[in-house]
Amino acid sequence: MAEEGATLNEVMLSAAKTDSVELFDEVVEGVTKGKPFDINHQDGLGNTALHYAARSASISVLEKILEYEHPLHEGEGGCDVDLQNRIEGYTPLHFAVRIQDADERLAVVESLLDAGADDTIKDKHGQRAVDAVPADDEDVRRLFRKVEADRKVDKGDIANGMYSDGEPGSGSGSDED
Known part of the structure; x- marks a missing residue:
């Protein structure tokens, strides 16, 4: 049971x-029951519940936060996975790569990336989350490489029957040679 007098935002951080x-x-x-709550509430340090869940490897709550939608207002209440805190400019992903246990680190990083976390955001020191991944953690590095590769393949790279000039045919594989 939550402490008397604690706001829902404080209970969520806990x-x-x-x-x-x-x-x-x-x-x-x-x-x-109509009590106010903000899934993206930031404490005095700028950390959200997602920051704390990522930093603490609180995988069960992390998943619930990522899946949260406001129960009374359909389509409202999604979690912002990319908020940066005030102290270091860390996103939850920056905290996740610093988890000591390799299996927990992998699970949290994978959950955040699957939820759309932006791996290109730099902290106040100019570092991306991937820059803090331990050198020997090939599994987490592989996740970041996959996200980077997926980002490089955009809609313009996918064959759709049209070529760069907007005209059908004329490119390799065309019948009009």
Whole structure:
């Protein structure tokens, strides 16, 4: 049970720090009763619940935060996976790559990247999250390489029957040679 007097935003931060699904569920229950809550609430340091869940490898709560939609307002309430904190300019992804346990690091980084985290954001020191991945963590490095490769393949690279001049035919594989 949440402490008396704590706001739902404070309870959410606590749930994220401790991987407490029960506290997270209390927050959602409070929202359904009309209590105010912001999934993207930033504390004095600029950290959100997602920052704390990523930093603490609170995988259960992290997944609930990423899946959260406001229960009373359809289409409202999605989590911003790219908010930067005030101290270092870290996103949740910057915290995730610093998790000590390799398996937890992989799980959290994969969840954040799958949720659309932007791996190109730099912190206040000009570092991207991938720059802090331990040198021997090939699994996490592979995830970042895949995201980078996917980003390089945009809609313009996919064959659609039209060529760069907007006319059908005329390129390789054309019948008009």
